[in-house]
Structures are given as C-alpha cells and as structure tokens.
Amino acid sequence: MNIIILGPQGSGKGTQAEMLAKKYNLEHIDMGKFLREVAKQNTPLGKEVYQIQNVTKTLVPSRILKEVLRLKLNSLPREQGVIFEGVPRKIDQQKYLEEELIESGRKINAVVFINIPEEESIKRISKRWTCRKGHPLIMGKDVYSDKDKCPIDASAIFQRIDDSSEGVRKRLQVYEEETMPVIENYRQRKLLIEVDGRPSIEEVRNSILTQIEKRNFF
Ligand SMILES: [Zn+2]
Structure with missing residues (x-):
C-alpha cells in the first residue's frame, strides 16, 4: 500500500x-x-x-x-x-x-x-517554540513564557520566524x-x-x- x-x-x-x-x-x-x-x-x-x-x-x-x-x-x-x-x-x-x-x-x-x-492552523503553529538544540516545545504545555528555559537542557528558547x-x-x-x-x-x-x-x-x-x-x- x-x-x-x-x-x-x-x-x-x-x-x-x-x-x-x-x-x-x-x-x-x-x-x-x-x-x-x-x-x-x-x-x-x-x-x-x-x-x-x-x-x-x-x-x-x-x-x-x-x-x-x-x-x-x-x-x-x-x-x-x-x-x-x-x-x-x-x-x-x-x-x-x-x-x-x-x-x-x-x-x-x-x-x-x-x-x-x-485560524486553527495559526493558533497551533504559533504555540510552537524550540530551544538551541532544536527540542520541540509547546507554549502553554512545555514552557509558559519566552523567558523560560528548555526543560530538557535548560538552554534559551525562541520561536522560528516562520512560525x-x-x-x-x-x-x-x-x-x-x-x-x-x-x-x-x-x-x-x-x-x-x-x-x-x-x-x-x-x-x-x-x-x-x-x-x-x-x-x-x-
Ligand atoms: Zn532543549
């Protein structure tokens, strides 16, 4: 198949x-x-x-x-x-x-x-954040503010411009x-x-x- x-x-x-x-x-x-x-x-x-x-x-x-x-x-x-x-x-x-x-x-x-x-697509994607090592992080679930650190490696988090x-x-x-x-x-x-x-x-x-x-x- x-x-x-x-x-x-x-x-x-x-x-x-x-x-x-x-x-x-x-x-x-x-x-x-x-x-x-x-x-x-x-x-x-x-x-x-x-x-x-x-x-x-x-x-x-x-x-x-x-x-x-x-x-x-x-x-x-x-x-x-x-x-x-x-x-x-x-x-x-x-x-x-x-x-x-x-x-x-x-x-x-x-x-x-x-x-x-x-609208759902935009809502979902805009929750996508990442850290320097590329771990996928969901805002509101894995992290709660842009000042938070990655829960896995404690590196800074950011959002891709595309997202x-x-x-x-x-x-x-x-x-x-x-x-x-x-x-x-x-x-x-x-x-x-x-x-x-x-x-x-x-x-x-x-x-x-x-x-x-x-x-x-x-
Ligand atoms: Zn990480």
Missing part, C-alpha cells in the same frame, strides 16, 4: 504519518527531512540541495525533487510500501511524484487529507494557491480520504483508519 498525506501546517500530519507507517509497515518519507539528509551528502546532488536550502534559500526546483524522489525510491525494495509527507505541494510536483512512483512499480492507493481551518503568525499566514496562502489544486485533483480521482483534523490525535487516527479499512486495499 502507498499513501500520500497532505494537510496545512499544524494539521498533525507528521504524527498521523508516523502512525500509519507503523500500522501498515510503510516507509515514512518526510520530504523536508529527506532533503536535509541529502544536503549533507558529499555528492553533486547533495551539494546542489545544500546550496538551495542554505544559500539561495529558494524552493527546491522540480528537477531536483524528481531526482531526490528517484534516489529514495530506488533505495527501497520494490515491494516496500511508502507514505509520503511534504510532497506534492503543487501540480508539477504531483506529476513528478506520480511518474517516479510508476517507474518504481508503485501506485497511490490513498491520499489522506487532514483538514483544519486557517510567527505572519509567517504562518504566508505559508497558508501558498498552500491554498498551490496545494489545494493537487488535493482537488485527488478528490476527482476518488483517491482522497478527507478527515477533520480538529479532534484529538486519537480521534483523527481512528477516522483515518476507518476510512482506509473501508477501502479494502488488502
């Missing part, structure tokens, strides 16, 4: 992707994370990705995305199912992802779309313009499993699993 998981920032798709990967023994491919790994490699592709992520700071072009996808899929046994997170973010990425999947002998069985309203409400709004706008057409395409092709991302992690998990089981992939 091969799954794509999509949803706006703060929808909890990372958590649900991990859950699905464990449940169905899928390789969890978090595109952002994988790109950061590739950027560390001393290869022409690694150097190019590093340059884009750390120097020019632009989005990874489709050509590179395609190459990275191929690298990842080729590293897996053909029968290994996958779950993609963080891709495709726009129509051309969708095309490349599907080409590479077909090339690797796979097809998409379902696209899980975790939907939350914009300020203006940064989130900007990303949500891009999401609306670029990613929503991808989601609509999957809906038309009857591949979409849409769930409300507002309830608890457990409840969201159950609605995803119920809908997957209903589809009878097995």
Whole structure:
C-alpha cells in the first residue's frame, strides 16, 4: 500500500504519518527531512540541495525533487510500501511524484487529507517554540513564557520566524494557491480520504483508519 498525506501546517500530519507507517509497515518519507539528509551528502546532488536550502534559500526546483524522489525510491525494495509527507505541494510536483512512483512499480492507493481551518492552523503553529538544540516545545504545555528555559537542557528558547503568525499566514496562502489544486485533483480521482483534523490525535487516527479499512486495499 502507498499513501500520500497532505494537510496545512499544524494539521498533525507528521504524527498521523508516523502512525500509519507503523500500522501498515510503510516507509515514512518526510520530504523536508529527506532533503536535509541529502544536503549533507558529499555528492553533486547533495551539494546542489545544500546550496538551495542554505544559500539561495529558494524552493527546491522540480528537477531536483524528481531526482531526490528517484534516489529514495530506488533505495527501497520494490515491494516496500511508502507514505509520503511534504510532497506534492503543487501540480508539477504531483506529476513528478506520480511518474517516479510508476517507474518504481508503485501506485497511490490513498491520499489522506487532514483538514483544519486557517485560524486553527495559526493558533497551533504559533504555540510552537524550540530551544538551541532544536527540542520541540509547546507554549502553554512545555514552557509558559519566552523567558523560560528548555526543560530538557535548560538552554534559551525562541520561536522560528516562520512560525510567527505572519509567517504562518504566508505559508497558508501558498498552500491554498498551490496545494489545494493537487488535493482537488485527488478528490476527482476518488483517491482522497478527507478527515477533520480538529479532534484529538486519537480521534483523527481512528477516522483515518476507518476510512482506509473501508477501502479494502488488502
Ligand atoms: Zn532543549
């Protein structure tokens, strides 16, 4: 089984992707994370990705995305199912992802779309803080003020600029313009499993699993 998981920032798709990967023994491919790994490699592709992520700071072009996808899929046994997170973010990425999947002998069985309203997304993301070591911290749960220290290593805490409400709004706008057409395409092709991302992690998990089981992939 091969799954794509999509949803706006703060929808909890990372958590649900991990859950699905464990449940169905899928390789969890978090595109952002994988790109950061590739950027560390001393290869022409690694150097190019590093340059884009750390120097020019632009989005990874489709050509590179395609190459990275191929690298990842080729590293897996053909029968290994996958779950993609963080891709495709726009129509051309969708095309490349599907080409590479077909090339690797796979097809998409379902696209899980975790939907939350914009205000909820902003509310959730703006609670995200971190420390110098990168521990994820939730304001109001792990820390209570910007003067607090990381409960794990006592280092200073801060909020990524991207996670300020203006940064989130900007990303949500891009999401609306670029990613929503991808989601609509999957809906038309009857591949979409849409769930409300507002309830608890457990409840969201159950609605995803119920809908997957209903589809009878097995
Ligand atoms: Zn820390």
